[in-house]
Amino acid sequence: MEEGKAYSLNGVFAHLEMLEARAHEAAVKQEETEQQEEKLARLKARVQELRLQRDELRAKVERQEKGQLGKRGVMSDPAQRSAQAVLEWKIKSIKATLQVFYLTGISGKLTKRGVCFCISTAYEGTYLDSYCLDLLIKPEVRIHRHSVPVFIPLEQIAKKYLQTDIRRFLSVLSDHLNAYAGRRYQADQLQEHFSDQIEGTLQRNSLCNLLVFNYNVSSKSKTFPFKVRLLYGDLCCSLPTEVVVSCPPDPPASLAETAAAHSDLFRRTALHKAFRSFSSADESVDGAP
């Protein structure tokens, strides 16, 4: 008791400190042993892993040796075709399907309430814009929203074909859009690459179905201004239906012929290609001595 009293008077804190220190040491030791056990377990697991691998490789080598002795070529073991390869094949085939959709120009996807179609346009190998249509199926087929330009007669085409023949509707709409894209592409190419031959501005409109402009024709080292009016009567066609080429008054005979030739050319070939042939024709003429 007296010891206890002596303790209680001065040494309580010291005693506590000592107990604390002991506990700390014990904890540290325990932690060390735990860590060592963990390490041991890890190394054991590693050993197992490596053993497994070694066995696998051994088996593989044996099989290969057997295979080489037995049959020609490598036998693809179905067990070897990993999930990775299957996934890669799936991705490849999906990409190919998407490419097919892109190439044909019309692709569709089922939505919650209907179908969403996407029409891609192209002109002579160059891909141009795409336009989408969101269709609802119930209670009747109708267009929910779309990104078709407002000057394309979508309502007219829909009124005629949407209820009765969706395929025809898409085909007619695709024709309109592709022809428009083609006409616009020709006009843009003309302005971009042959602006030096054009006098003044190229008068065009939203549908690009009427083009009026003046261009220079050089003949015998003199330039003559020609005026041309291209009317594209068929909205599904990217070539003009009506071409009027006018020369300046009192033209020399050869010039009238050139005008007729140009008129014919514009009716048959793309606008920018026609102009390209002019410049190459000029070059060949100038080249001649």
Next chain:
Amino acid sequence: MDETVAEYIRRTVLKIPRDEIKTMLQKWGFLSEAQLQTINFHQLKDNISQDVVQLCEENSADIKQAAVLDIIYNYIYPNKRVWSVYQMNKTGEETDFFDLTDFKKKIKRRLRSALKNVTVTFREYEDNAVWIRIAWGTPYTKPNQYKTSYVVYHSQTPYVFISASVLKSNLPLLCQALVVASNYHDIREMELRSHSLNSLKDIVFKRYSQNFQTYYPKPLQERDIAPETDLRIIQENKNEKERIERVNREIFGDGPQPKLEFAQYKLETMFKSDPKMDVLDKKEPFRCLVKFSSPHLLESLKSLAPAGMADAPLSPLLTCIPQKARNYFKIREKKGLFPGSFVSP
């Protein structure tokens, strides 16, 4: 040169921000490059405009050229005016071969035959848009160049954008001229108004981003994954947040919204109260006008649900604005799911 023309040019130049004056004068093309070199564009705008007027005097400018400068200014700064959208109808199905020269001739003829004193100026732009500036006069007074109407028309479309002047009385004449010149039958004003001309165009020409579900290979947009700054913070409402984002994206699309300043809802619905309370003696519609204004209304509506200020999805009355192409609504009683916005012609 006429005094009024000189004054008009001076005032137009004063409107232009100083850094833009030279480029705009170059676009105008009335003063030669040599003449423009003689102007010091670093002095006070007052002095710049005086110099410009001096040079215009040398070139004998008349009101036609001054009007072109005004069109150029309004083309570059269209948001200073309020634009209304008008829709035209036609019954025929013939293809329209819009001939610009023909169009301009018809408009001029129509306006000049009705009003002798009117200044009509045209300017065409690359996007197939024709800008028409009209200064109105009366049979007895010269056209007032400061009270002008502007018309923007894209060929072969049924929409016309008009920024009318204060003189509303000339609007019917203008509408008639447009209908005749563009080969349509009639024209009506849509309930769509804004300062931002391009946004109005985006709405009616459907150029705003609509989310179409297609297989068209679009490059995957990297969505910003907000960096988890502190792992101790756990988002309890993560599912709800994601749902709101998804619903918002479905409704508003991914791209920027057209810029509108307000949406106005005129309510003509019956006041719904507890029948016992009987607030109104007579059962008549409770007239009420609700107006939402914002520097950018649609963007602010888009951010309401993610900010937690409204439930997603938002009321269709708010989200239908771009698709219905209107920002003025009249809501009447309808026996249905929600009060239909019946268009009053």
